[in-house]
Each structure stands twice: as C-alpha cells, then as structure tokens.
Amino acid sequence: MRRVANALCLWLMLQRSNLPAPPALKELGEIALFLDFDGTLVGIASGPDAIAVPELLGKSLEELARRLDGALAIVTGRSIDNLTSFLGDVSVHLAGSHGGHVLSAKGAVLRETTALPSEVKDGLADYAKRAGILYERKTHGAALHYRAKPEAEAEVRKFAEDLAGKHQLATKSGKCVIEIVRPGIDKGGAVELLAGREPFAGKTAIFVGDDVTDEDGFAACNQLGGFGIQIGQRTPTQARYRLSSVGDLHEWLQI
Numbered sequence: 445m446r447r448v449a450n451a452l453c454l455w456l457m458l459q460r461s462n463l464p465a466p467p468a469l470k471e472l473g474e475i476a477l478f479l480d481f482d483g484t485l486v487g488i489a490s491g492p493d494a495i496a497v498p499e500l501l502g503k504s505l506e507e508l509a510r511r512l513d514g515a516l517a518i519v520t521g522r523s524i525d526n527l528t529s530f531l532g533d534v535s536v537h538l539a540g541s542h543g544g545h546v547l548s549a550k551g552a553v554l555r556e557t558t559a560l561p562s563e564v565k566d567g568l569a570d571y572a573k574r575a576g577i578l579y580e581r582k583t584h585g586a587a588l589h590y591r592a593k594p595e596a597e598a599e600v601r602k603f604a605e606d607l608a609g610k611h612q613l614a615t616k617s618g619k620c621v622i623e624i625v626r627p628g629i630d631k632g633g634a635v636e637l638l639a640g641r642e643p644f645a646g647k648t649a650i651f652v653g654d655d656v657t658d659e660d661g662f663a664a665c666n667q668l669g670g671f672g673i674q675i676g677q678r679t680p681t682q683a684r685y686r687l688s689s690v691g692d693l694h695e696w697l698q699i
C-alpha cells in the first residue's frame with residue numbers, strides 16, 4: 445500500500461515538475477497579479493545588494509499596473525524600504541517582509557506588524573559576524589544569508605530556529621537565507637488581504653514566484669480560484685504553470 449502511495453506521490457511530483465507555460469496575459473480576462481521580486485522580477489545575485497535591476501523596471505511595473513486597472517502588487521521578502529531603494533517610489537501595491545508590511549499604491553498602510561525585539565536582531569547580527577555570513581537588517585524581520593558559506597547552512601538554521609523559538613517567533617527559509625518573522629506572517633496572508641479589496645476583488649488571482657516562500661502565495665491564489673506560476677524549476681510545487689526564467693516572465697508580462 446505504502447509503495448503505491450509513494451509511486452503516486454512521485455508521479456504527481458513529476459507531473460508538477462513539467463508544468464506548462466501559462467496562457468498569454470491578454471487571454472486571461474480580468475486578473476489580480478501578485479509578483480514576487482528576487483528570482484522572479486530580477487535574477488539571483490551573490491548578495492541582496494548585488495542584484496542587477498533594469499533601470500526602467502519601476503516605471504514598467506507602473507505601466508503594467510495601469511494595464512491591469514491597478515490590480516498589481518509586488519509581494520517580497522525584502523523590506524519595502526529596501527525594495528524601493530531599487531525600484532524608486534513605485535506607485536503599485538507593495539507587500540514587504542513576507543507580508544508583514546503592506547502598502548496600497550497610494551502609500552496607505554494596510555498591514556504593519558511590530559518590529560522584532562532588538563535582542564533578536566542584535567543576536568542575529570552578532571552571530572553573523574562570528575560565523576562570517578551576512579546579516580540583512582529589515583524593518584519587520586531580519587535575515588541571515590549563507591550564500592558565501594553554504595557549508596554553514598545547518599548551523600545557521602539551528603541558530604535562527606533556536607533564537608526564534610525562545611521569542612515565540614517564526615522562521616522562513618529561502619535561497620541560501622533564513623529569516624525570523626512574526627508568527628502567522630506569510631505571502632498568502634498578503635494575497636488574501638489584497639484580494640479582498642479594490643482593485644483586486646473579483647478578479648482571477650495569479651501569484652508568480654520562484655522560491656519556497658512563494659508557495660503560500662500559490663496556495664492562496666488556488667484557494668481563491670486563481671493559480672500560481674513558478675519561475676524556474678523547484679518541486680514539489682502548488683503552481684499550475686511555469687516559466688523558465690526571469691527573462692521569460694518579462695516577455696510574458698510585456699514589460
């Protein structure tokens with residue numbers, strides 16, 4: 445029985461790893477679009493500040509938002525301050541820190557969690573120094589990056605999980621990164637919040653992302669009758685479609 449279940453599981457994963465490309469944007473009717481940032485709108489780089497952001501990306505996203513009658517949000521693990529330092533003051537809906545901080549296109553605060561205790565942030569920063577890895581300060585969270593020292597992953601993860609546990613906080617893992625956030629914060633929550641409001645309400649919800657934390661966004665869109673689009677290949681996934689690269693996404697979005 446267990447062998448059959450395992451085989452079924454493997455079959456499902458293989459199916460998911462070979463996802464089709466999504467239909468063209470103009471064929472999808474009225475959509476509410478949620479876009480992840482790193483690995484989705486821009487390629488992965490050696491560190492958070494090393495990303496190559498096309499000069500006109502912010503303007504192109506504003507233009508895309510106009511085409512979608514405003515129903516566009518960027519949903520990222522980065523803090524909003526950090527995101528806008530790369531995109532400029534872009535007037536689209538923004539969900540930063542994995543949904544811990546959500547702003548409308550006009551800058552109204554729709555959700556804001558409290559910052560992490562300074563003891564936690566200082567603990568992570570001190571640990572990063574000792575371990576020779578990178579600490580990323582965030583307004584509503586904090587991250588440890590081990591891309592330059594991948595062999596430290598297990599140790600870094602243990603440190604972050606222990607520290608989070610002591611303070612009843614949660615962790616999130618991504619590409620060579622582990623972050624501490626307030627419990628209950630995830631990208632799915634940001635999608636649910638925005639999807640219930642104008643100009644998103646009543647439209648087909650679509651989440652586009654590349655990483656594990658984007659699975660919450662895919663799941664929320666599935667729940668709302670929409671779907672997810674994965675960038676690159678990672679299994680298992682709850683996305684329905686797949687695009688191979690950041691470049692393919694830009695082409696699909698026509699930005």
Ligand SMILES: O=P(O)(O)OC[C@H]1O[C@H](O[C@H]2O[C@H](CO)[C@@H](O)[C@H](O)[C@H]2O)[C@H](O)[C@@H](O)[C@@H]1O
Nearest residue numbers: 481482488489490491492520521522619620621
């Ligand atoms: O939700 P996202 O927009 O995908 O943000 C996830 C994290 O992205 C950034 O880190 C990742 O990208 C870096 C630059 O390519 C890379 O060096 C790092 O290894 C990746 O984890 C960002 O620094 C984090 O704050 C985001 O949570």
